Amino acid sequence: MTIRTPTPRGPVRSAPARSAPDALVVPPGEITTGHARGAPLRREGPAKLTGVAKYADDLVFPGAWYGGTVRSTEAHARLDAIELDPGFDWSGVVVVSAADIPGDNVVSLISDDQPVLVPVGGEIRHHAEPVALLAAPDRGMLREARQRLTLRTTPLPAVFDPLQSGEVFAHFDIRRGDVEAALAGAELVVEGIYRVGHQEQLYIENQAMIAVPRDDGGVAVHGSLQCPYYIHKALKRALLLDDRRARVVQTETGGGFGGKEEYPSMIALHAALLALKCKRPVRMIYERHEDIAATTKRHPAIVTYRSGVDREGHLIAQDIEVVMDGGAYTTLTPVVLSRGTLHAGGPYACENVRIRSRAVATNTPPNGAFRGFGAPQVEFAAEMQVNRIAEVLKVSPLELRRRWVYQRGDVTPTGQVLRESVAGEEVLLRATEAAEYERVRERTAGARARRGADGSGREGGDRTASGIGLALGWHGAGFTGSGEVHLASIASVELTADGRIAVLTASTEMGQGTKTIFPQLAAAELGVPVEDVDIAPQDTGIVPDSGPTVASRTAMVVGGLVIKACRRLREEVEARTGRPFAEAYRDDARDHGPTRVDQQFEPYPGVQFDDATYSGDAYPAFGWAACVAEVDVDLDTGEVAVRNVVAADDVGRVIHPVLAEGQVEGGTLQAIGYATIEEIKLEDGRYLNDRLATYLIPTALDAPRITSILVEAPFSGAPHGAKGVGELPMDVGAPAVVDAIHDATGVWIHDLPASPERILAALGATGPTSSSSAGRSRSDKDVEGAVDAAMDAPIEVGTDPLPTERTDAQPFRAPTDR
Amino acid sequence: MLVNGDAVEVDVPGMRRLLDVLREDLGLSGTKEGCGEGECGACSVLLDGELVDACLVPICQVDGHVVRTVEGLAGRAVDGQPDLSQLDVVQSAFLETGGAQCGICTPGMLMAAHAFLASGADPTDEAIREAIAGNLCRCTGYTKIVDAIVLAAHSASQPPVE
Ligand code: FES
Numbered sequence: 001m002t003i004r005t006p007t008p009r010g011p012v013r014s015a016p017a018r019s020a021p022d023a024l025v026v027p028p029g030e031i032t033t034g035h036a037r038g039a040p041l042r043r044e045g046p047a048k049l050t051g052v053a054k055y056a057d058d059l060v061f062p063g064a065w066y067g068g069t070v071r072s073t074e075a076h077a078r079l080d081a082i083e084l085d086p087g088f089d090w091s092g093v094v095v096v097s098a099a100d101i102p103g104d105n106v107v108s109l110i111s112d113d114q115p116v117l118v119p120v121g122g123e124i125r126h127h128a129e130p131v132a133l134l135a136a137p138d139r140g141m142l143r144e145a146r147q148r149l150t151l152r153t154t155p156l157p158a159v160f161d162p163l164q165s166g167e168v169f170a171h172f173d174i175r176r177g178d179v180e181a182a183l184a185g186a187e188l189v190v191e192g193i194y195r196v197g198h199q200e201q202l203y204i205e206n207q208a209m210i211a212v213p214r215d216d217g218g219v220a221v222h223g224s225l226q227c228p229y230y231i232h233k234a235l236k237r238a239l240l241l242d243d244r245r246a247r248v249v250q251t252e253t254g255g256g257f258g259g260k261e262e263y264p265s266m267i268a269l270h271a272a273l274l275a276l277k278c279k280r281p282v283r284m285i286y287e288r289h290e291d292i293a294a295t296t297k298r299h300p301a302i303v304t305y306r307s308g309v310d311r312e313g314h315l316i317a318q319d320i321e322v323v324m325d326g327g328a329y330t331t332l333t334p335v336v337l338s339r340g341t342l343h344a345g346g347p348y349a350c351e352n353v354r355i356r357s358r359a360v361a362t363n364t365p366p367n368g369a370f371r372g373f374g375a376p377q378v379e380f381a382a383e384m385q386v387n388r389i390a391e392v393l394k395v396s397p398l399e400l401r402r403r404w405v406y407q408r409g410d411v412t413p414t415g416q417v418l419r420e421s422v423a424g425e426e427v428l429l430r431a432t433e434a435a436e437y438e439r440v441r442e443r444t445a446g447a448r449a450r451r452g453a454d455g456s457g458r459e460g461g462d463r464t465a466s467g468i469g470l471a472l473g474w475h476g477a478g479f480t481g482s483g484e485v486h487l488a489s490i491a492s493v494e495l496t497a498d499g500r501i502a503v504l505t506a507s508t509e510m511g512q513g514t515k516t517i518f519p520q521l522a523a524a525e526l527g528v529p530v531e532d533v534d535i536a537p538q539d540t541g542i543v544p545d546s547g548p549t550v551a552s553r554t555a556m557v558v559g560g561l562v563i564k565a566c567r568r569l570r571e572e573v574e575a576r577t578g579r580p581f582a583e584a585y586r587d588d589a590r591d592h593g594p595t596r597v598d599q600q601f602e603p604y605p606g607v608q609f610d611d612a613t614y615s616g617d618a619y620p621a622f623g624w625a626a627c628v629a630e631v632d633v634d635l636d637t638g639e640v641a642v643r644n645v646v647a648a649d650d651v652g653r654v655i656h657p658v659l660a661e662g663q664v665e666g667g668t669l670q671a672i673g674y675a676t677i678e679e680i681k682l683e684d685g686r687y688l689n690d691r692l693a694t695y696l697i698p699t700a701l702d703a704p705r706i707t708s709i710l711v712e713a714p715f716s717g718a719p720h721g722a723k724g725v726g727e728l729p730m731d732v733g734a735p736a737v738v739d740a741i742h743d744a745t746g747v748w749i750h751d752l753p754a755s756p757e758r759i760l761a762a763l764g765a766t767g768p769t770s771s772s773s774a775g776r777s778r779s780d781k782d783v784e785g786a787v788d789a790a791m792d793a794p795i796e797v798g799t800d801p802l803p804t805e806r807t808d809a810q811p812f813r814a815p816t817d818r
Numbered sequence: 819m820l821v822n823g824d825a826v827e828v829d830v831p832g833m834r835r836l837l838d839v840l841r842e843d844l845g846l847s848g849t850k851e852g853c854g855e856g857e858c859g860a861c862s863v864l865l866d867g868e869l870v871d872a873c874l875v876p877i878c879q880v881d882g883h884v885v886r887t888v889e890g891l892a893g894r895a896v897d898g899q900p901d902l903s904q905l906d907v908v909q910s911a912f913l914e915t916g917g918a919q920c921g922i923c924t925p926g927m928l929m930a931a932h933a934f935l936a937s938g939a940d941p942t943d944e945a946i947r948e949a950i951a952g953n954l955c956r957c958t959g960y961t962k963i964v965d966a967i968v969l970a971a972h973s974a975s976q977p978p979v980e
């Protein structure tokens with residue numbers, strides 16, 4: 001069901017014939033009906049489409065200086081001195097070091113370990129760490145000054161391998177049932193070690209922040225950001241400002257994907273320190289190179305998995321160990337790890353589960369938030385296991401998932417009973433039907449059989465092999481555990497004196513559609529035209545703290561608050577006027593003046609989580625996603641072309657079909673990039689490919705045609721039933737692509753990305769069917785020693801149970817009862 | 819040079835990037851910078867009808883030529899700024915299909931779409947993807963951008979309906 005707006009806007013007029021002397025104007029045609037398939041057009045769309053929308057770098061502040069960051073060139077060192085070349089005229093530039101920070105030298109987030117600037121005598125913990133700041137009236141002088149500043153350091157030994165790190169940021173241990181006993185009694189045990197690397201968010205607008213000193217001694221920052229109140233808090237702490245004197249204003253934001261969740265606090269602090277010192281606005285606009293080199297990435301992870309299956313083909317045991325590389329500072333790592341831990345089992349019922357996880361420090365730039373937030377890493381491993389088990393059991397991966405997927409009433413590893421809104425099977429069936437999964441799979445199997453396992457049946461023109469792959473996933477909606485209760489977000493709705501409705505939240509628009517869906521929700525609840533609803537600017541001087549714009553929580557949590565606030569506003573006005581709100585609100589505004597309602601988050605009924613024991617309802621509800629990918633693999637070059645993708649995502653309730661599909665399509669392509677080409681290469685803790693020419697993301701030619709199917713299994717705790725959509729597609733794209741590569745070639749790629757080199761190595765090893773285990777035993781050895789040392793009760797790895805032989809004797813009975 | 823139909827003159831060093839002249843000297847900040855090295859296409863403009871990366875073009879090469887930017891697509895309001903209610907056929911199509919999300923790639927995408935439509939090529943999926951292959955978008959997955967260009971091509975070939 002779509003929440004429809006009472007009155008769609010009138011048709012957009014096409015451009016009249018222009019007098020401009022060029023022939024490029026496309027003749028105008030009546031092309032739009034004025035709405036996007038029954039929902040309103042993107043609110044800020046016309047401004048973005050005409051170039052009028054102002055992103056941070058588009059803002060002009062007269063007299064502003066250019067700010068720059070001096071960064072470490074070592075991964076681990078003591079900072080002995082910051083030296084200014086006496087031969088340079090420093091009177092025309094401003095230099096800021098840690099000594100200039102009036103308050104605490106920390107970027108306030110979870111732990112207080114990350115400094116705003118490394119102090120002299122302090123420790124540089126990663127390459128590209130901020131050490132000093134410069135501002136100058138023009139770019140040329142800024143460049144010159146940077147060359148005249150030298151960092152004196154003493155190198156310290158660095159740790160780059162997470163398995164060698166003894167510094168643990170966070171660890172979790174979830175247990176249900178008796179894993180060891182279940183594995184001992186299993187008919188089949190399949191093991192795997194999966195490694196995934198860094199991924200860059202690569203929003204097309206680089207990080208950007210402009211700080212403007214205020215008359216009252218405070219500072220206002222305008223920038224590209226997701227979470228105004230994170231920055232607000234960070235400014236207050238380090239600059240010793242009160243609520244009023246620190247002000248954060250979001251500019252139009254050219255993509256975030258998590259990359260503008262926490263790092264903008266650092267940039268805002270840098271710009272503010274410079275602005276306060278030189279008493280004028282300072283622009284901190286990153287170039288792409290600096291953005292990739294210095295800002296956060298998706299956490300690399302090593303996931304070790306053992307799954308046990310009984311003779312009926314039931315999943316009876318999952319023993320999982322997750323190691324994430326947090327980089328040099330804590331940032332959001334404990335929360336990323338927590339989500340990764342909670343999702344590691346995948347969307348499958350299992351009585352005996354043990355999930356142990358830890359996130360460790362290395363001397364690499366800190367990793368942080370990125371769409372999916374720990375889940376894509378572990379769900380890749382979980383889905384690889386399912387697909388590999390299906391191969392061993394010689395059953396369809398679809399059939400196996402139908403048998404295992406959570407149903408209503410099932411219990412998760414934290415003891416959460418899935419009481420409602422469980423749609424794993426539905427998304428699975430919808431995606432596979434639309435993709436004609438079984439039919440295509442038969443065809444690709446036929447082609448593979450004809451070519452033969454060693455490729456001996458290849459004919460002259462047989463250069464490419466086609467395959468189809470499947471993955472299923474789940475994603476906890478909103479903050480983990482008691483996160484929302486602690487946040488205690490507030491959203492407000494106001495009937496203004498001039499008879500309009502204003503929605504006041506700190507939830508930012510970064511392309512996902514906040515500014516379009518909130519007016520829609522308010523208009524639907526109040527029965528007023530959507531054009532009468534305004535969105536207040538995301539400015540901490542104006543809007544309340546509705547929490548960060550992260551965790552796919554905006555539509556579900558904050559949208560729910562907006563609806564509840566509207567409900568109370570309606571009741572108040574109706575009680576006062578004795579008439580329906582839609583008829584009375586303009587008169588009421590005139591006669592009574594403005595009415596504002598602040599709505600604070602109230603815990604979802606019956607949802608309880610115990611942080612101490614990590615048990616209970618980890619999330620109020622889960623979203624469910626399935627992905628079917630078709631690929632062509634070039635058998636000579638190892639290159640993968642993803643041809644077609646069908647994605648089915650359960651979002652609870654669709655608020656805006658076009659925007660929701662846009663989230664699914666965009667997230668799916670990011671997952672395909674993660675699966676195939678996106679890779680950060682490191683040397684001594686430094687990112688080597690820190691340019692857009694070397695860190696590749698999919699172009700329109702690399703991108704498949706993506707068919708998105710929106711499924712609705714509403715969540716009763718949210719007034720509109722919505723569960724969020726942003727992150728879901730990110731969890732399933734990569735395992736579906738890697739499964740399709742296997743379907744095409746017969747080889748399993750255990751590490752992401754499935755690059756041509758990895759595929760060729762696997763194909764060339766000892767023939768397609770055995771190459772993957774060759775790759776695996778090497779990994780096993782690496783992990784074994786280090787894991788043993790670091791964990792109290794290490795998982796025993798290293799012996800591949802050769803499952804094929806054991807199960808051939810115990811044929812799997814295909815389930816018929818579900 | 820002629821920018822969006824207006825004759826303009828600037829007095830700047832010859833090697834200054836067209837991108838900076840547009841954004842900083844002429845105040846046309848609709849054209850974006852995503853990489854500064856010809857990889858992302860956010861800075862795409864039309865130079866004598868050809869799609870170019872404004873970050874790679876020194877201003878001396880533009881002397882006497884015709885530049886078209888995103889600001890030159892919609893009708894103009896009285897103040898000379900683009901009129902948000904007078905979108906052209908391509909902008910309207912992007913708005914309707916959801917071809918713009920965060921919008922940072924959109925100005926460049928629109929110019930690439932215009933160059934493609936002006937070429938008169940058949941608006942097939944493959945041809946459109948080829949035409950926008952130099953313009954990166956991280957938000958949309960490109961599906962709705964391709965849809966928008968198909969819709970625009972279709973609408974443009976229809977006689978206007980009143
Ligand atoms: S800014 Fe010109 S191509 Fe990226």
Ligand code: FES
Binds near residue numbers: 511918922924954957
């Ligand atoms: S819409 Fe955000 S990069 Fe294309």
